[in-house]
Amino acid sequence: xxxxxxxxxxxxxxxxxxFRLFMEKGYEQTSxxxxxxxxxxxxxxxxxxxxxxxxxxLVAVTDKITHESNQMLATIRDRTDLNGKEKLKxxxxxxxxxxxxxxxxxxxxxxxxxxxxxxxxxxETIEEAAPNYIFPIIxxxxxxxxxxxxxxxxxxxxxxxxxxxxxxxMIFDSSEEETYYKFMVFSQMLKGFGLDIVDNELLERLRExxxxxxxxxLKSAL
Amino acid sequence: xxxxxxxxxxxxxxxxxxFRLFMEKGYEQTSxxxxxxxxxxxxxxxxxxxxxxxxxxLVAVTDKITHESNQMLATIRDRTDLNGKEKLKxxxxxxxxxxxxxxxxxxxxxxxxxxxxxxxxxxETIEEAAPNYIFPIIxxxxxxxxxxxxxxxxxxxxxxxxxxxxxxxMIFDSSEEETYYKFMVFSQMLKGFGLDIVDNELLERLRExxxxxxxxxLKSAL
Numbered sequence: 217x218x219x220x221x222x223x224x225x226x227x228x229x230x231x232x233x234x235f236r237l238f239m240e241k242g243y244e245q246t247s248x249x250x251x252x253x254x255x256x257x258x259x260x261x262x263x264x265x266x267x268x269x270x271x272x273x274l275v276a277v278t279d280k281i282t283h284e285s286n287q288m289l290a291t292i293r294d295r296t297d298l299n300g301k302e303k304l305k306x307x308x309x310x311x312x313x314x315x316x317x318x319x320x321x322x323x324x325x326x327x328x329x330x331x332x333x334x335x336x337x338x339x340e341t342i343e344e345a346a347p348n349y350i351f352p353i354i355x356x357x358x359x360x361x362x363x364x365x366x367x368x369x370x371x372x373x374x375x376x377x378x379x380x381x382x383x384x385x386m387i388f389d390s391s392e393e394e395t396y397y398k399f400m401v402f403s404q405m406l407k408g409f410g411l412d413i414v415d416n417e418l419l420e421r422l423r424e425x426x427x428x429x430x431x432x433x434l435k436s437a438l
Numbered sequence: 439x440x441x442x443x444x445x446x447x448x449x450x451x452x453x454x455x456x457f458r459l460f461m462e463k464g465y466e467q468t469s470x471x472x473x474x475x476x477x478x479x480x481x482x483x484x485x486x487x488x489x490x491x492x493x494x495x496l497v498a499v500t501d502k503i504t505h506e507s508n509q510m511l512a513t514i515r516d517r518t519d520l521n522g523k524e525k526l527k528x529x530x531x532x533x534x535x536x537x538x539x540x541x542x543x544x545x546x547x548x549x550x551x552x553x554x555x556x557x558x559x560x561x562e563t564i565e566e567a568a569p570n571y572i573f574p575i576i577x578x579x580x581x582x583x584x585x586x587x588x589x590x591x592x593x594x595x596x597x598x599x600x601x602x603x604x605x606x607x608m609i610f611d612s613s614e615e616e617t618y619y620k621f622m623v624f625s626q627m628l629k630g631f632g633l634d635i636v637d638n639e640l641l642e643r644l645r646e647x648x649x650x651x652x653x654x655x656l657k658s659a660l
Binding site: 334 | 560619622624627
């Protein structure tokens with residue numbers, strides 16, 4: 217392959233191929249060489265020009281997913297037809313309904329071996345997503361009377377930390393049953409803040425995701 | 439120094455010296471050589487016989503603190519004079535009143551540079567402390583009517599994750615004010631589960647700890 221004149225296209229191609237391989241084979245089982253083999257003649261040098269390591273590629277793949285997720289959050293935050301509580305409900309529904317979630321659940325990087333990734337997820341949740349997307353929605357909810365709290369910033373953090381970290385089966389290995397129980401506790405927690413946003417549709421979707429994840433784990437254990 | 443016939447005493451000595459230095463100078467500013475210099479003639483070889491790296495020593499130091507904390511949890515769990523809710527209240531009071539907490543707050547390892555340590559804290563919280571100490575207390579609370587939940591295992595995890603991770607100023611850099619607000623949200627969360635356990639004494643202590651931590655941070659920034 218001739219030298220690519222558009223480096224952003226090369227990066228895009230590498231991330232697409234890597235994401236597909238991480239999904240098909242699992243992150244641990246994918247080597248840099250596997251990625252190169254699927255890049256139609258791109259050299260090892262070209263890939264190392266953009267990424268220092270396989271972990272670096274994983275970080276870029278997850279950044280891309282985070283970016284897409286943040287765009288979804290921004291769109292809902294900026295809607296004018298919903299009150300604060302309805303926006304939060306819409307976010308939870310969207311988050312666990314996006315098709316990409318199935319993909320993420322099948323990639324399922326092993327955080328034991330990727331503690332840096334865990335740290336960046338925690339950081340992104342608390343320092344970026346909570347203040348930029350959830351906090352303004354809670355502030356709106358306080359104004360329109362649909363959410364009750366004196367501490368909107370901290371409630372935003374608590375909700376996202378619980379949802380993105382504790383209930384994340386990639387971080388804490390939970391059975392289908394445990395994931396469901398976590399969600400019930402999460403829902404009781406939200407009710408304490410006047411947030412009755414969990415319905416049967418949400419619970420059903422959550423069960424489906426837990427099943428997908430468990431199946432993939434069995435597969436990679438074989 | 440002659441070869442130590444009691445390796446456990448050598449380990450004990452290394453951990454004591456390392457802990458004191460981490461406290462005085464900060465973890466990042468302490469080198470293996472600093473530790474050796476304070477060990478009264480113990481060779482570099484002797485220290486590397488027991489620990490692979492400085493991070494390894496830090497893990498052992500925190501394991502020791504965790505072990506002491508778990509003993510406190512076990513003692514309260516096994517008391518026969520308190521109901522479930524009173525036990526949880528006692529645990530929170532003890533946790534933030536133990537003198538060693540001041541020390542931990544002055545050590546304050548930088549989790550950005552120690553993501554493995556963060557992972558082990560998360561793991562220890564969810565896989566060890568929650569099921570072994572908090573879960574049995576919540577189960578007791580359900581029996582004696584002092585705690586309301588259908589999911590004692592998951593509530594134990596949620597409480598500890600929030601207290602040990604989110605409210606931990608070593609992980610999430612919070613101002614005194616923010617730490618206080620977090621605690622208020624935490625307390626509102628607990629109330630949603632029938633757990634009205636936060637009183638003024640607890641809040642006062644929490645403010646003190648936040649001040650100690652902030653002072654130390656200023657010191658190491660100079």
